[in-house]
Amino acid sequence: MSKETKFGYGFLLVGTGVPYLIEKAVGLSYAILISVAFVIIGSALLLAGHRHKDNPPPRKLWSWLAIAACLSTLVILSWLGILRTLPKSEPQLSSSAQPTSQEVKKEIPPVTPAPTPIAPKRQQDHPKSSPPFAVQIETVILNAHPKQASLFWVIYKNEGVRTASPARIALYMRFTNLQEHVAMISKYAVKWGKIQLIKISGPPTEMFYSYDGNLHHACWINNEDILDKKLMGLNLEPRLPVQGLALFDYPAELMPESVSESDFKIDFTVTITDVEGVAFTSGPIKTEPDHANESVQSRILEFNRGSRDLSNFKIVDFRVPRGFIESPF
Numbered sequence: 263m264s265k266e267t268k269f270g271y272g273f274l275l276v277g278t279g280v281p282y283l284i285e286k287a288v289g290l291s292y293a294i295l296i297s298v299a300f301v302i303i304g305s306a307l308l309l310a311g312h313r314h315k316d317n318p319p320p321r322k323l324w325s326w327l328a329i330a331a332c333l334s335t336l337v338i339l340s341w342l343g344i345l346r347t348l349p350k351s352e353p354q355l356s357s358s359a360q361p362t363s364q365e366v367k368k369e370i371p372p373v374t375p376a377p378t379p380i381a382p383k384r385q386q387d388h389p390k391s392s393p394p395f396a397v398q399i400e401t402v403i404l405n406a407h408p409k410q411a412s413l414f415w416v417i418y419k420n421e422g423v424r425t426a427s428p429a430r431i432a433l434y435m436r437f438t439n440l441q442e443h444v445a446m447i448s449k450y451a452v453k454w455g456k457i458q459l460i461k462i463s464g465p466p467t468e469m470f471y472s473y474d475g476n477l478h479h480a481c482w483i484n485n486e487d488i489l490d491k492k493l494m495g496l497n498l499e500p501r502l503p504v505q506g507l508a509l510f511d512y513p514a515e516l517m518p519e520s521v522s523e524s525d526f527k528i529d530f531t532v533t534i535t536d537v538e539g540v541a542f543t544s545g546p547i548k549t550e551p552d553h554a555n556e557s558v559q560s561r562i563l564e565f566n567r568g569s570r571d572l573s574n575f576k577i578v579d580f581r582v583p584r585g586f587i588e589s590p591f
Contacts, residue, residue: 271411392442397532397544398503401434404521411475414509416467417575417590424590426470426477426572427580429462429509430517435489436505437498437534446537452508455528457516462580463490463509466587470572471565477575482567483507507563511580526550 405412412428419425433452441446452459465467469488470480485491489506498504512518518525529546575590 276441318417324413339518392440394439394445394536394540394542395534395544396436396438396440396503397534397547398438399433399530399532399547399549400436401432402526402530402549403432404525407520408512408517409519411472413471413475413479415470415472415480415572416462416509416580417470417572418467419588419590420578421586424575425460426575427511428577429469429511429580431510431512433508433510433530434506435532437502438504439498439500442500445500446495446497447493447534448537449474449535451533452510452533453533457512459460459510460513460581461490461508461510463488463507464587465490465494466588469507469509470570471563477572478570480572481565481569484564484566487563512558512577514581516534 315377388523392577403413408430412430414429414432416429417424431454437447439451451461469483472480472484487507489504489508492504492506526549529548531544531546533541533543535541
């Protein structure tokens with residue numbers, strides 16, 4: 263490689279890298295000025311080298327004019343590039359031209375932010391306007407003399423002992439799911455006036471009916487007629503009811519000596535709790551005697567399972583403390 267070639271490549275590579283170094287060293291604005299100066303000087307040298315002769319003849323007037331035109335064009339283009347690159351300064355208003363605070367208030371009216379909606383929290387007690395369940399009590403059967411023989415019984419095993427407990431209150435109830443989704447009921451409770459009744463017809467028990475109180479021939483009530491057994495694992499569909507018989511007893515300290523027809527005028531309230539722990543309490547439920555036998559759904563009890571002799575069962579009130587309860591058979 264000849265000396266001139268080495269010099270040529272050296273100038274080329276150095277000239278390629280120098281602009282980047284100049285920009286990083288002095289900034290964009292000064293780099294542009296330096297580049298313009300280098301362009302002008304380099305152009306003059308290129309033009310001079312191109313027209314260089316060992317024995318130059320005297321220049322004519324038109325040659326000087328051409329060189330001046332080229333240099334002027336380079337200077338003008340460089341200056342325009344500098345003006346377009348330099349940041350523009352925004353004109354500042356004088357103190358007399360600046361608007362006062364009162365004028366600003368007049369020109370820009372205050373903006374009132376729109377209220378932020380707050381999502382309502384889920385309540386445990388549903389509003390009365392949209393109850394999740396509808397509760398109906400179709401039939402109420404009360405023992406006229408609660409301390410005497412009972413019409414309904416539940417039987418079960420209590421610590422291995424076959425036991426029969428009297429049910430002094432029988433309610434034929436209907437629950438309807440008013441929600442838009444399925445619901446599963448985990449428990450329910452009934453109050454009669456101010457008395458919290460004791461529910462005794464749990465799933466482990468079997469239900470019997472004896473019209474004369476004689477346990478030697480008690481009728482075995484079908485599971486399809488017992489409310490608790492129908493609710494076991496039931497996903498109650500929207501707008502569909504579930505109905506059946508539920509048996510209750512009085513608390514020991516509140517059991518009356520006798521019950522009259524006026525006691526039927528006392529309202530019932532029912533509290534239903536679903537598997538999510540959300541509780542709903544119905545309004546007062548009034549019961550009226552059906553003297554004209556108008557009810558269609560209130561007496562659906564069948565005894566297809568026959569009768570059993572329960573006379574050898576130990577008779578104990580269900581409210582007595584007891585151990586683990588299991589099926590009697």
